[in-house]
Amino acid sequence: MPGHNHYSPFLARIYDKVLHFPILTIRNSIVKTIINGGAKSVIDMCCGTGNQITYLRKAGIKGVMGIDISDNMLHQAWRNGLKDVCVKMDASDTTFQGNSFDVAIMSFSLHEMLAETAQKVFLESKRIVKPGGLLILVDYSFDKHTRPLGRFSARALEKFVGGDHYRNFKFFMANNLLSKFAEGLELKEQKRFLIGAVGMWVFIAD
Numbered sequence: 001m002p003g004h005n006h007y008s009p010f011l012a013r014i015y016d017k018v019l020h021f022p023i024l025t026i027r028n029s030i031v032k033t034i035i036n037g038g039a040k041s042v043i044d045m046c047c048g049t050g051n052q053i054t055y056l057r058k059a060g061i062k063g064v065m066g067i068d069i070s071d072n073m074l075h076q077a078w079r080n081g082l083k084d085v086c087v088k089m090d091a092s093d094t095t096f097q098g099n100s101f102d103v104a105i106m107s108f109s110l111h112e113m114l115a116e117t118a119q120k121v122f123l124e125s126k127r128i129v130k131p132g133g134l135l136i137l138v139d140y141s142f143d144k145h146t147r148p149l150g151r152f153s154a155r156a157l158e159k160f161v162g163g164d165h166y167r168n169f170k171f172f173m174a175n176n177l178l179s180k181f182a183e184g185l186e187l188k189e190q191k192r193f194l195i196g197a198v199g200m201w202v203f204i205a206d
């Protein structure tokens with residue numbers, strides 16, 4: 001399986017606590033977008049600890065499931081009460097039928113993968129979301145809206161995680177992979193967060 005297990009048990013345990021305040025607004029923005037879109041079925045590709053799913057369920061969105069490749073992140077999701085909701089699966093090659101979901105979320109995940117794997121995850125999301133459904137992407141984006149402190153903090157965080165993860169992040173940023181993957185898709189909504197270092201893009205699946 002590509003993607004491997006980059007996340008130690010320690011990282012998996014501290015993940016939600018460390019990121020809680022910085023990404024609270026992003027989690028809530030995703031919830032709002034999904035409620036406004038009236039979605040009934042949502043897949044969180046690379047759900048990690050299931051933190052976004054917890055927010056969605058608290059908001060009353062029940063038809064949500066998550067997949068992830070990392071045992072340690074999944075075990076944390078299960079400790080977070082998501083045993084029946086988060087399952088082990090490679091997001092670049094899922095077992096779902098086409099057009100199974102109204103929404104796919106890819107948050108803070110594509111940047112850490114090999115470019116080829118990230119592209120497969122994006123294409124897989126397009127395949128399993130119904131035409132007219134939503135592809136919600138949240139990831140780093142550096143441009144004129146990004147403050148130097150935003151770039152610095154994002155790089156420092158990725159370096160801390162290290163290894164392939166950091167190499168892939170640098171390639172992802174240098175080659176602006178997000179916009180390449182999304183070429184040709186209709187953009188429904190766009191927002192920036194964290195002093196311009198993170199973006200949220202909502203595309204309409206075709």
Ligand SMILES: C[S@@+](CC[C@H](N)C(=O)[O-])C[C@H]1O[C@@H](n2cnc3c(N)ncnc32)[C@H](O)[C@@H]1O
Pocket residue numbers: 002003004006007045046047048049050051052067068069070073089090091092106107108109112113117
């Ligand atoms: C930084 S975490 C983000 C987790 C979550 N989406 C969030 O917003 O908190 C990235 C996740 O992507 C997962 N991942 C990486 N490659 C994957 C793959 N091929 N299939 C499924 N999950 C993958 C990792 O295991 C990790 O849990």
